[in-house]
Structure formats: structure tokens, C-alpha cells
Amino acid sequence: MPFTIDFLSDGRVLEWEATADGAVATERDNYTPRFYVAPRDPDADLDPTTLQSVYDQHPDVVATETVSRRPGFRQAEELVLAVDVAHIDRVTPLARQARQLSEYPVGDLACFNVDFSREFRYCLENGTDPTSASELSTLRLAVPMTETSNDIYGELTVGGDTVTGSPTDILTDVQAALDAHDPDVLVCSTSEIVPTLHEMATKAGVDDFSLSRWPDVDYQQLASRSTYANYGRVGHSPARYNIPGHAIIDESNTFFYGETNLDGVLDLVSRSKKPVQELAWASIGNVLTAIQICEAHNRGVLVPWHSWRHEFYKPMRTLHDADRGGFIFAPEVGLHENVHELDFSSLYPNIICTRNVSPDVIRCDCHSDREDVPGLGYSICDERGYLVDVLQPIINDRDEIKAAIRREKQQDDPDEDRLAELEGRSGALKWILVASFGYQGFSNAKFGRIECHEAINAFAREILLTAKQRLEAGGWRVVHGIVDSIWVTPDPEVDDEDRKDLETLATEITERVEIRLEHEAHYDWVAFVPQRESDAGALTKYFGKVAGEDDFKIRGIEARQHSTPQFIKDVQRDCLERLDATRSPDAVLDCLQNAIKRLHAGTVPVEQIVERNRISKPLEEYSQNTQNVAALKRARDQDLAVHPGQDIEYVVVDDEKSSRERVALAHEEIESYDASYYETQLVRAVESVLSPLGWDRSKIRRELAETQVLELTAFANTEDG
Template sequence: MAMPFAIDFLDNGRVLEWEATPDGAVPTEREEYTPRFYVAARSPEDDIDLTALQTQYERHPDVVTTEVVTRRLGFRRDDERVLAVDVNHIDRVTTLARQAYQLREYPVGDLACFNVDFSREFRYCLENDIDPTPANELSTLQLSVPVTETSGDTYGELTVAGETWTGPPEDILTAVQTAIETQDPDILVRSTSEIIPTLYKMATTTGVDGFTLSRWPEVDYQQLASESTYASYGQVGHSPARYNMPGRAIIDKSNTFFYGETNLDGVLDLVSRSKKPVQELAWASIGNVLTTIQIGEAHDRGVLVPWNSWRHEFFKPMGTFHDADRGGFIFAPEVGVHEDVHELDFSSLYPNIICTRNVSPDVIRCECHRDRDDVPVLGYSVCDERGYLVDVLQPIIDARDEIKAAIRREQQRDDPDEDRLEELEGRSGALKWILVACFGYQGFSNAKFGRIECHEAINAYAREILLAAKQRLESGGWRVVHGIVDSIWVTPDPDIDDDDREDLEALATEITETVEIRLEHEAHYDWVAFVPQRESDAGALTKYFGKVAGADDFKVRGIEVRQRSTPPFIEKVQRDCLEQFDATRSPDTVIDSLQDAVTRLHAGTVPIEDLVERNRVSKPLEGYTQNTQNVAALKRARNQDLAVHPGQDIEYVVVDDKKTSRERVALTHEEIETYDASYYETQLIRAVESVLSPLGWDRTEIRRELAEVRMTELTAFADRE
């Protein structure tokens, strides 16, 4: 069976399947492919005359054929009559499906379309039962341009396969064409989406003949989508324009999650599970990939996929609403430094709850067991029939467990294979993200397959599991100092004699057997410090740091060193302070490190590149009402004709924070001669406050201590004079 890694759709309806072979990519041309969507009554009670609708569709010039078939319109529904519509080109599916609402004469809401909004290559693989996993290793070529080159219609600098070329357009184009012909890559990895159209514009403008990146002589490239801005979970994102290059998969580093968070091995692992080819997998979101895996399971069960989901929430009493509207269980952390701490984690808690408790949209609150109270507190029933979501997730859980075991075996070898480790870690990371998303996706209103009752049930089970673990650990002689959703931190209870305290590993095994989900010993720490909330004595749920026992390593969460906007200099100083804190447990040594950093700041000896801040732009320049540093940076970018869209990052150095104009900052590509030392001193103090706040120190006390150190140094200097 052919296993094409890329599929191209030509204007005349032909399809090209590209298969990777030891001798290079080989195309197979398919003359006829007619994508299919379905039209049916939204519910069994709706009276729809499919024959009349069929007659109208058959008159449309873009419709190849129609037929009435039987399919399931949901996991809870039996086979029903639906109208299947075959289309002459994949680009016409959505338009023709939309016309179903215009051709009919039925009340709004009676009609529904299915299998409409699939991505092109995924649809082709699904309908033709094709596995797009490449049979041979794919070759890659990287093209990147600096941000200063992205504003114009031509490039004066371009990096090709790690080698930077500068000069006139003809030289740049020659370098790219030579690399393409020499390496003949299967995948083009670009730093920005506009590289492809810009290179072709350069070739046209300069009259360079024969320039092409395509493997198919009839088509240079195709634009699949224009750039756009979107919002997701309160975050603004930017989706660049998407392009297709016949015969080559394209990965846009400015628009890829899985390639950026894992690697090509992680991408390919998900290709094999989702049947979504490399190019589409690279730009897809976590939810998009999870959806395609679920669509594959639905397809195997003969269930169609709704274009727009319309799952109503089941009726429930007001008291149940109150009980259900809760998240995972949290034990507020005890602010301060705790010695001899162990961290225990439930392995893939939410996915394992789904699989061990059979929580799935098609079986939750089933009619056949409506008198049962299976879900704790909420009283929802769960059918005995295996839910489809279990079949989706269990293979992923098992695969990740096997990969993690292989990673441990490789790490324990005397001479571990680094390439093998990189592959395994990429695959493990990709699967982790799918498992992370599967829970929240159940409560997502636009999910193709999801149900809020599943989301509520998973949380209810999770709360019960964490409470049961807490109670058993405490009865075994361990004190819980923090717990959040699937993790719990314990330290020996000082009121229990060592001889009476139960072995932690044995307790974890017992809890595992009781709740049917593995409780793993994640780490042992010499000490852990839980950070208070700013302007409050209460513990911050996700801010802590600790020294890993028997290792020269810290585990850090939530503080500046983990924040993507933190400049490298601030990060390094905070790490130095952590080391001083570990070595002495004395605030004085931490203040000494801070004082040394502040002295270097004001002496102007800190390298400019170590002071770069990177922040995400959340809205267009005109959308801001405050003169923030981001606004100043955006003004500078606009002044230099650099396009920075909402959802993208902007990098700058603060040069004068007292100003409100664009002179407040300088962009990283500019010649920067100075910086605002007072601003960065404030950032340093904030970072050191995170380290010392578990001991009760705040910024006021840190500043007072700094002033005393400076006064002592000045006095000593005066005495010497």
C-alpha cells in the first residue's frame, strides 16, 4: 500500500501522491478524486425529504454524483438515511455544503451537514484509507531570514541550511536553487511563511529564469490560507499565511506547535496516529490533532462528523450544577522552606480516569443505567458499554508508557545513543501534549466530540482520587505540604516516629492498586520552598523551587527563571541566588549576589544581548490604551516598516523606562549602546524577592538591605581614604 507523505491538489481536479523512497520522492498522479460530504436531518424527529434535496444537488455543475446511504449521525444514534454528495474538487466542499441551507425549504435547524470542514490532505487520507506515515526517512532543508529582512519585497540576507548568504537578489536566489537541486529536500523548514512568495517575487523582478522550489513543473506554489489573528483561551494568536509547495512538505517555524515543542520524530509519531500528513500536522493545534484522531475512530465506527456541533447539556438539578462547577482538588501550599520533600504524581491522571472509569461522551449519563450513581458526588451514570474515547486514548497512554520505559533503559546504558534518545523524547513529548489536552477538550464548546458532563465527571473522579491519596499518606506517617490536581508533595510527619512511618514506595503501590491509576515517585528534594502570592501571605499554587536530592539540579516552577519574557541576565542572577540559597540558606549571601549584579548593571558591563525582553503582542498597536513597553516597541517596529502581528513576539531592550514614546525601548536588531540600569535593577529585585519571599522577605526589605550594604561599602571606602 502506498504511504504518501505529501498530497497535492491541482486545479484540474488531479491529485499527486508523493511517496518517499530510498532514491527520492516519487509522485503518483490520480485522475479522479471526488471528496464527499453528507446532508441529513439534524434529529430523528425532523422530517426531511432527501429525495427532493438530492434532485436539486444533482443539477449543480460541481456535483459529480449523489446517493442516499445509511450512516450514524452520532455515537448515541443508530443508522439513518443521509444524502451523500460527491464533489468534483476539494475546494468546493464547503461552498456546496453551505448551499444545502439555501436549496432546501425546511425550517432553520432541521438540516445538518457532516464531514465538511476537514483539512485537505487529511480528508484524502481518510476517504481513501491511506496511511501518510513516510516509509523512508525524510530529508529537510532550512531557510531563514532575520527580522530586519521581513519588511521588504526582497532579501539581502538569507540563511540556507545553516550558511548565511548576503548580497544582491541574484546571489541569494542562486544559493537557494543550488541547495534545492543538490539536496532535493522532502521538507522545507522556514523561519517565516513569506519566504516562498518573496523568493518568487525576487526571481520575477530580477529576471532570473528557471527558479523553482517545486518538484512539479506545472505549479510553483499554492496559497492555502491568508494570515489571520485569533483568540484562544484568553490568548491572542497570529496565524501566518499558509502555502503549499508541490512535492515537498512545508514546516513554518512561525506557525508550528508540535515541531517547535518536540521535533520531527514527534511530528511523525502523531502523523501515524492521526492520519494527518506532515505538513498539516506541523501547523495543527493540539485540539486539531486530537480531533482528527477522534474522527478516525468515528469513521471506523461508521459515525459521521458534524460540521457544527450542537450537543445540548443534559438537564440537571441546581444542586448538581453547583457540585459540578468545580475544578481539580487543590491543597494550598504551606509557604516556607520544607526539608526532605517527596513529590508523587499520578501518571496521566485525567486520561487514565477516562480509560479506567470509561468516561466518554457516548456513555456518560446513558439511558440504560439512568438509575445508577457512578460518578462520585454528581451521581451521573456511566454505561457498561466501552466508550469510543477509551479506544482513542488507551493506545496513546500505552505507547507513551512504553516510550518512557525505553528512555529510562537508554539513559541507564553506559554509552546512551543520543540520537535514539532525541527520537524517543520527541515522540514522548508529542503524546504528552495530546494527553494533556484530552480532558479540557471535553468541555470545549466547539469540540466535534465532547460533552460538558464528561469534563465534570473527570474532575469529580480526580478530586476523589487525590483526597483518598492524601488520607492514606497521612495515615502512613507523612505530612502533605502541597497538592494540586494530580501531584502531591509530602514530608515525614515530625509527630510520627521513624519506626512507625510506612515506606513511601509501598504506600504509593497500595494507592495505585486502590485507585487503579499509577502513583509514581516523581522526585526527592533536599528542600522545597513554596512562594507566597505577591501582596499576600497565601501560597501561590504554581510557584515553587527545590533542590533535587543527590543531584546538582533544581526544580523550578512559576518564578522568573521559568518565564519566557525574562532577560537572560535576570535569569542567570536568579539561578546564582538559588545556588547561594541552597549552599547557605542565608538571605545575606543572596543579597550579596544581588548587590554584585546591581553593581555590574550600573557599571554598564552587562552585555546588551543579556537584557533582551521577549513579549507577545496581544492586539494591534491602535488597540492599546496604555503606553506600555510593548507599545513603544510596536511604534519602533512600525517606524521601521516591520510588521508585528497580534500573537507574535517582539524583542527589545529597555533603554529609558521613564519615557513613554518609542524612545523607551530599542529593538534587538538595532545598534544599542546603553540601557536603563535602574529599570533592570527593579527587575532583579523582583526576581530575588521570589527566592527570599518563602523566608518572609519582600521588596521593601530587600531594598533596605541593599542600601545598608552600599552604605557599609561607602563607609569602608571613606575610612581607607
């Protein structure tokens, strides 16, 4: 089975299979990708022969035929025009021409199976499984930040070894590593390594250098770099390259490899039929869509190029009731002793499967008199929806993987490699399940439907309310609850002998709602943090001491945030240790005092106070002189390319300035830092720890000031004496 597929400019296709003796290529010269065209309205009076005659005359069309397919899950088979194309790069241009035909009114024609990625299309149309039967070998190539904008590298890491010297020296070392390792997968810190190395070889006259396993083709550019916005968050997509015979994983442009590992990637390869290289750069939604497309293909359903699903009619009252999310019980701000966390296992995906919530069966015509969705009155057909067939195997497999992880951890000598494999696969499947709910409300989803999104939320609200009622009736008090998790503590007004066992209650609730309620954790204590400018509890900011363990569970506060310097994270964790040991704000403040002294003494290592922030727009579009702007100016001065959507790392050296001297980039020689600035960040972090106990920033500052006055007084008295 091929692990990667290459498309040559002359139309030939190379299937690369990993073997014990290296990769083997199978050449194919008869592949013709296919897309479909049909009237958008099946009852429209449109003559397909006219369309067929136009395509038959096109030089990029190999053949056409009329076939029976289902244009949608809710539709029966009908005649559509299948168009076989000479080259994979010509599919989209040919599909666009269907919209430009003067014989048909604009919008009357629909195209299907158009915007598939190249390798995925090939696997889907040929029934090819891109899951390698042999273990894939890997080699990592990396360049430091200071080299990323250079046309010629002076330093490169190859398989963990740093090589320096002239271009010829570096190219020789890279070629030697390729020959020695013969990797199937090239893991690159940035995809720009590929063209840069080849350009270096050209300029240096090293004619025999090539990363490719196929003669005469060094590399191909698949896409240019771009910046995009997704739900208000700016992202950067680097250029993508292809090297024949290798799958490339670009560490700067991969979600699943970054969040899991190669085992997680390979698990999803087998489910989505997207080979390694495509899956590595794909988003969660992209992979989920691929899995759904595979299910549609198995059912003879075509995939629309552009979604045109209308929203079903709803009266105003239903619109009001449907426009709600999951249920939330506002957290009780403060520190609570003896707390248990209960979680519904994959709540939203399990709602889809146990309630049969799927775009093809929601609000069906055959059961329009039923009100299956609580509070909304939507009907759900008895016929099994396609989305259930997509998600149920993933849910089952993840449950089995999690059970295997528990068993492995219980061993006296756990196999760490086996654990890493299982955890990588579990993590990858978790992300697919997480996305399955939001996908239903995504306007550009191929098969989503807003009514499914609304129905899932409605079931979730009912389930959480049922759990709350059962737990309270059993003698437990709910201190927080959000969507699929509930935190409870023994109700002090209920005698211990009258309180129901929590495991028993969880089993009863599981049987009632048909989704497993699991005991996630027991905490010695949990603290819920208030909002910054309010006494109300922040929904996703809390921390707690796990009972019987030396660890804390932390959510939302600085120690979990991407941008927080490591020194501040460490101090905050030390403060949690003090709070756990003493329950005393004074002990926490002592920890803060010591950290502040280290800051002002200049003994904190610079690498421990590096900030990492995401750039949201080009330098020219910023109107305020922020720290990010100062860092961007320094990067520009050094010819370092930092694009919107990428991170930039720096140390604040003088926050009073507004120029580029305000910060220093992390790789620069840094002699000092702004201790007062980092003191402010420390106080903010300690406020998160003490705010559940009623301490805000101003109170912390007052206490620090009083302590400092006392220390100075004691020092003066000593001098007088």
C-alpha cells in the same frame, strides 16, 4: 505511502512518496471528496429525494446516493444523503447551500464531514496512511528579523549557511541547495520566504528558479494571515503556502515541531492521518480531533459540521456540585526539607480509560438508576466508550516510550539521537493526553460533552483525597497538592519506625485507585512561594533542589518565564545556588549586590538583557505608552511587520521616557541600557527566591540600602586615614 499530497486547480491530486532515490509522484484524476446531509431530527418528516434532486443538478456535484450511516455515537444507522464533489474547494460552499433550501425550515438539515483539512480528508476517505516508509530529508531556510518585511532579501540562511548578495546570487544559492539536498521537508523561519523568493525571481528575470518539484506550479497560497483570540490570549496565524512535492514546516506557525521535533510530528502523523505539513501547523485540539475522527470513521459515525449537543438536565444542586475543578491543597509557604513529589501518571486520561468516561456512554439511558460518578450521581454505561479506544493506545505507547528513555539514559554511552527521537515522541503524546480532558469541556469540540468534563473532575477529586488520607495515615505530611501531584515530607510527630515506606504506600494507593502513583522526585528541600500581594501560597510557583543531583526544579518564577531576560534568569539561578549552599538570605543578597554592580558598571552584554513580550493588539488600539508600544513604534518606523499574537524583542534604554526612545529593538545598535530599570527586575526576581523565607521587596531594598551605606562609610574612613 505518501508523505504529502498536492491538489491542483484542475482537480488532479499528486501523492508524493519518499524513496531512497528521491520523491516520486503518483498522479490521480478521479478523486471526488464527499460530505453528507441528513435531517437533524431523524423522526422529522423530510423527503430526501427533493434534496437529492437539487444536488444532482449542480455542476460541482459528481454524484449523490443514499447510504446508511450513524449521525452520532449515541445514534443507530439511518439513511443520509452522500454528495460527491468535483473539487475539494467546493465542499464547504455546497454544504452551505443545504441550509438555504426553501423546502426545509431553517435548522432542520445537518451537514457532516464538511470542515476537514484537505490532506486529512483525502487520507481519511481513501484509507491512506501518510506515514512515510523512508526517512524524510529536510532543509531549513531562514531570514533575520530585519529582512522579514522586505520584498527583496539581502540575506538568507540556507541549510545553516548564510548567503548574501544580489537577488540572483541568493536565488542561485537556494536553487543549488535544493538540488544538492533534494529535501522532502522545507523548514522555514517564516512562510513568507516562499512567495518572496518567487517574486525575487520574477523581478530579477531568473526564469528557471522554482522551489517546486512539479513543473508549472511554483506554489499555492492555502490561507491568508489572521489574528485570533483563544481563552483571552491573542494569537497570530501567518499565511500558509504549499509547494508541490515538499512538506512545509513554518517555524512561526507550528506547535508540535516547536515543542518537540520532527520525530514527535511523525508519531502523531501515524495516529491522526494528518500529513506532515498539516500536522505541523495544527493545534493540539485539531490533532486530537483528527484522531477521534479516525475512530468515528472506523465505527461508521459521521462528524457534525457544527456541534449541537445539548447539556443534559441537572437539578440546581448537581449544577453546583459539578461546577468544580480538580482538588487543590494550598501550599505551605516556606522552605521545607526532605520533600518527596508523587504524581499520578496521566491522571485525567487514565480516569477516562479506567472509569470509561466517554461522551457516548456518560448518563446513558440503560443505567439511569446507577450513580457511578462520585458526588454527581451520573451513570456510565458498561459498554466501552469510543474515547477509551482513542486514548488507551496513546497512554500505553507513552509508557513504553518513557521506559525506553529510562533504559537509554542508564547506558554507559547513551545514544543521543535515539534519546532525541524518544523524547520528541513522548512530548508529542503528552500534549495530546493533556488536551484530552479540556477538550471535553470545549463548546466547539466535535465530540466533547460537558458531563464528561464534570465527571473527570469528580473522580480526580476523590482520587487525590484518597491519596492524601493514605499518605497521612502512613506517617507523611502533605505540604502541597494540586490536581495530580502531591508533595509530602515526613510527619515530625510520627516516629521513623512507625512511618510507612513511601514506595509501599504509592503501590497501595495505585491498587486502590487503579491509576499508577509514581515517585516523581526526592528534594533536599522545596520552597513554596507566596502570592505577590498575599501571604497565601501561589499554587504553581515553587523551586527545589533535587536530591543527589546538581539541578533545581523550577516552576512559575522568573527563570521559567518566557519574557525574562537571560541575565536575570542567570542571576536568579545563582541565587538558588547560594541558598542551597548556605540557607542564608545574606548570601543571596551578596549575589544580588554583585549583579547590580555589574549592571551599573555597564558590563552586562546587551544580548543578555533582551526582553521578549507578546503583542496583544495593533499599535493603534493601545491607550497607554507601554514598553511594547514604544517597541511597536520603532518597528513601524523601520517597516518591520509585527502582528498581534507575535513576540517583539527589545532592550529598555530609558524607562523614564514614554516615547519610542524608551526602548531599542534587539537587532539595533545599542550603546547603553537603563540599569535602574533592570535593577528593579533583579530585585523582583530575588524576592521570588527569598519570599518563602519571609523577605519581601521592601525588606530587600532596606537591606541593600544599609549595605551601601556601610560600604560608603568604609570608603570615607579609608580616605580620612
